[in-house]
Amino acid sequence: MPAGPARSWSTGGGSTPASPWRSAWRAPTSPPSRVWPRATNSIRWVQSPQDELAANFGIPAESIRVISPFVGGAFGNSARAWPHITIAALAARETGRPVKLVLTREQLYYGVGYRPSYDYKVRLGSDRRGRLAAMVHDLRAETSRYETFAERGVLSPGQMLYTTPNVAQMHRTVPLDVNTPTPMRGPGYSTAAFPIESAMDELAHKLGIDPIELRQRNEPDNDQSSGRPFSTRRLRECYTTGAREFGWNRRNPTPRSTRDGDWLVGTGMATALYDTLRAPAQVSVRLDADGTALVESATSDMGPGTYTSMTQVAADALGLAVRHVTFRLGDTNMPTAPLHGGSLTMASVGSTVRDGCDKLRQQAIELAVEDEDSPLYGVSAEDVVVRGGRLHVRDNPARGETYRQLLTRNNRTHLEALGSWTPGQSRSSMYAYGVVFAEVGVDARLGLVRVRRMLGVFDAGRIISPKLADSQAIGAMVGGIGMALLEHTVTDHRDGRIVNANLADYLVPVNADVPDLKAIYVDGEDTEADPLGVKGLGEVVLVGVAPAIANAVFHATGRRVRDLPITAESLL
Known part of the structure; x- marks a missing residue:
């Protein structure tokens, strides 16, 4: 075509x-x-x-x-x-x-997008106390000849993650005879985190400063790229919590100093961040006379649990049990929603769901307080709450009635409302943050790398569903293991053919590669970002995984690997 x-x-x-x-x-x-x-x-x-x-x-x-x-x-x-x-x-x-x-597996490699490859060079300078003075970033990224793809997020970490008075960035795209790349998990940020966090780890080693201490010495008071204050930034708490839970204080800082039989054991850490994206959205909400609710939006669910989390938000706002709420999505006949990606769905669609359900709940309350046959007649609407599908006076739970009773008596088959939310202009810098800790074992004779355990601590605002959050965080750690140690597309540059375009030769983590993984979320909300106080979790949980593993490999072996994936050949 x-x-x-x-x-x-x-x-x-x-x-x-x-x-x-x-x-x-x-x-x-x-x-x-x-x-x-x-x-x-x-x-x-x-x-x-x-x-x-x-x-x-x-x-x-x-x-x-x-x-x-x-x-x-x-x-x-x-x-x-x-x-x-x-x-x-x-x-x-x-x-x-x-x-x-x-499409066949092989056709996927030629017909859709992929994470672009980068040649990323970073230079940094500091004083002897580890205070950063300057950082220079030189990036070259592949794109197709018929379309220019450039990731904005690849520049952000170098501009504002640490206090750096002087920053220079050069970002060039290189047109190649390839299909157009596409944003993939942690787009830009996960790419930039590997060289930046590896360089910070190398600087800490050169100066004899603990890697966490080095980062804390360069923790900024505001966004260095814009001068704007942070809406919330609990990164210091992530460092402290992670170090305590991971047992960082037991670490011997000398590379190649810890062994377990034939295995060299090392630990490493890396910082993660991802900007809090938000976009306008709409939902429709309907409450039927049987006391059940239906909420619809043209958003999607690619795995983070949109169905579940939106149902939770709707049930909470309507005062219904979760089993009495149905959330539907993925149809252009439904109210519009933004792209399902960039960790923006919970903030955008979730805030919209809350708006629509709040409007509908208020409709029901006003209907009740104006109905002479209702036990709530004459009560101020502000004094009525809804719990378990029952409207009642805040300080007198016995005085009230159910949604079902209210609608049936008023001959109403249903109530409905349209929810919408548009993010306003903010004067603050809004990001989700995290710190990833990893312990690896490297076979001293064969150079094989095995992740032994991993911990992620994240500042992602309000966590709507802890189980879904764990699914996102642990899944990202598994993906990060693939990014750091296994995944690699091999191209035959004579004809542009991808050599390993199959499930046998393109390696991904399996159960044996997945060790003890754990995620922790620091308490806090970001109500400046959105009414729910969320900051997005799905992207930031991947960003720091690969550099944390790479830094652990250096600590285990004393060898710094600057290309991904880290293979046995690079360590022999």
């Missing part, structure tokens, strides 16, 4: 990525008389293929319905509409029948 003119877009809270394929198809002179099949697609932003297909086929977006209730894993590449979606729709239009198009 021919590519359209080159377009430019950036990640992280910017405009919708322009598609290079929008000019590939022209609208027919007259629309086909047959009805178009409904499009069912696995994607974590249903508006993306809707807009893509509307532009490609010259039809109104309202005529296209995209349904994606279950993504089945996003891995970065399901955030936008790739060419195969248009091909499937074209085939459906021409045949007048539903079409299912499935």
